[in-house]
Amino acid sequence: MSKTENTAGLAGVTAGKTAICTVGKKGVGLTYRGYLIEDLAAKAEFEEVAYLMLYGELPTQSQLSDYKKRLAGMRGLPDGVKTALEVLPRDTHPMDVMRTGASVLGTIEQENDAEKQQNDVADRLLASFPSMLMYWYHFVESGKRIDVDTDDDKIGAHFLHLLHGEKPSEDAIKCMSTSLILYAEHEFNASTFTSRVITATLSDFYSAVTGAIGALRGPLHGGANEKAMELIQTFKDPDDAEAGLKKMLENKEKIMGFGHRVYKKEDPRNGIIKEWSKRLAGDDPYKQNLYAISERLEQVMLDEKGMFPNADFYHATAYHFLGIPTQLFTPIFVISRLTGWGAHIFEQRADNRLIRPNAEYVGPEVRDFRPIDQRGA
Ligand SMILES: CC(=O)SCCNC(=O)CCNC(=O)[C@H](O)C(C)(C)COP(=O)(O)OP(=O)(O)OC[C@H]1O[C@@H](n2cnc3c(N)ncnc32)[C@H](O)[C@@H]1OP(=O)(O)O
Numbered sequence: 001m002s003k004t005e006n007t008a009g010l011a012g013v014t015a016g017k018t019a020i021c022t023v024g025k026k027g028v029g030l031t032y033r034g035y036l037i038e039d040l041a042a043k044a045e046f047e048e049v050a051y052l053m054l055y056g057e058l059p060t061q062s063q064l065s066d067y068k069k070r071l072a073g074m075r076g077l078p079d080g081v082k083t084a085l086e087v088l089p090r091d092t093h094p095m096d097v098m099r100t101g102a103s104v105l106g107t108i109e110q111e112n113d114a115e116k117q118q119n120d121v122a123d124r125l126l127a128s129f130p131s132m133l134m135y136w137y138h139f140v141e142s143g144k145r146i147d148v149d150t151d152d153d154k155i156g157a158h159f160l161h162l163l164h165g166e167k168p169s170e171d172a173i174k175c176m177s178t179s180l181i182l183y184a185e186h187e188f189n190a191s192t193f194t195s196r197v198i199t200a201t202l203s204d205f206y207s208a209v210t211g212a213i214g215a216l217r218g219p220l221h222g223g224a225n226e227k228a229m230e231l232i233q234t235f236k237d238p239d240d241a242e243a244g245l246k247k248m249l250e251n252k253e254k255i256m257g258f259g260h261r262v263y264k265k266e267d268p269r270n271g272i273i274k275e276w277s278k279r280l281a282g283d284d285p286y287k288q289n290l291y292a293i294s295e296r297l298e299q300v301m302l303d304e305k306g307m308f309p310n311a312d313f314y315h316a317t318a319y320h321f322l323g324i325p326t327q328l329f330t331p332i333f334v335i336s337r338l339t340g341w342g343a344h345i346f347e348q349r350a351d352n353r354l355i356r357p358n359a360e361y362v363g364p365e366v367r368d369f370r371p372i373d374q375r376g377a
């Protein structure tokens with residue numbers, strides 16, 4: 001048997017220790033620093049969870065209000081970032097905007113002393129990501145150079161306010177906060193692992209984050225929320241969805257928003273965001289139809305494949321019902337996951353060793369080198 005046969009994609013391999021998160025731990029499920037995701041989603045706001053991730057403990061009331069003020073004061077964009085965003089090609093994917101924005105900020109506000117600066121850099125990226133995304137979005141959409149400051153004290157509200165140009169409803173703010181909590185952290189997922197690999201070479205925080213954004217962009221990871229929305233919108237009603245999905249399964253297509261590397265029965269985040277999707281659909285017939293299509297897809301996947309929706313699936317309709325354009329879905333995931341990436345970057349730095357596994361060689365035996373003029377046509 002090949003040495004790597006049963007570890008393709010590092011499935012089932014324990015690649016290190018972490019004190020940040022458990023994923024699918026028997027009898028426990030998903031926790032952030034020991035707190036159940038169900039409690040955090042129901043009882044905390046995203047900024048509390050961001051603080052928990054980046055400072056190690058839940059904040060007190062005064063720590064939380066100071067933290068929100070601190071983040072609100074870090075939303076502005078340097079001229080160099082604005083200029084870089086303005087020259088991006090019109091058809092740039094917003095995930096590439098996030099990656100480029102992080103990278104350019106890293107050249108202007110460099111991290112030269114990790115120990116002293118890492119929390120400032122993490123907070124700065126967290127606070128300014130919505131500004132970067134919305135500055136670019138309005139510039140591309142209408143040529144407007146928007147003011148990225150608002151009086152909202154919450155990150156989700158700041159984002160929605162900049163997107164729609166008006167204060168979001170209380171429900172919209174709560175949904176965004178819950179969504180950002182659900183997406184904040186997930187142990188050694190592909191983007192976080194990427195950030196740890198980069199960090200382990202003693203590279204800087206911005207490099208780890210730009211690499212992580214690249215990993216999150218793909219449809220097998222964070223990009224699945226956008227693909228799930230595209231899929232849901234191809235169907236006209238639940239019956240059409242059932243027939244269409246069965247055809248896709250016959251063709252052995254992968255259905256985005258379903259399945260998970262670690263969870264085998266359910267993703268505990270799914271029920272929470274599904275509830276929000278249903279609530280936001282309200283009694284609007286257009287939204288109710290999309291919600292019903294999603295539910296039918298869920299049922300057919302369960303019946304036909306025994307598969308369940310992951311965190312990305314109902315995020316699609318929840319975000320859509322908040323009026324968020326599909327291409328902005330995965331960038332919102334970036335804003336949230338920055339907190340998880342940050343926690344892992346700090347943890348890796350605190351006890352670092354280069355991450356460099358072995359490969360099992362399966363290429364040709366050693367062979368003679370023929371000079372170029374003797375290699376034939
Ligand atoms: C927030 C997040 O990042 S959550 C993940 C988001 N990604 C997605 O939703 C993309 C769709 N899902 C998938 O591609 C996978 O389930 C992953 C990437 C999440 C997990 O991948 P892996 O653990 O490597 O599982 P793998 O891809 O090997 O799947 C095992 C089997 O289930 C099937 N399968 C897995 N996911 C799906 C799916 N979404 N639709 C249809 N079949 C699927 C595979 O085809 C494979 O079947 P086979 O054994 O007959 O070849």
Ligand SMILES: O=C([O-])CC(=O)C(=O)O
Pocket residue numbers: 023183185186188189190221261262310311
């Ligand atoms: O853990 C994973 O592999 C993917 C995931 O759900 C996440 O990153 O939130």
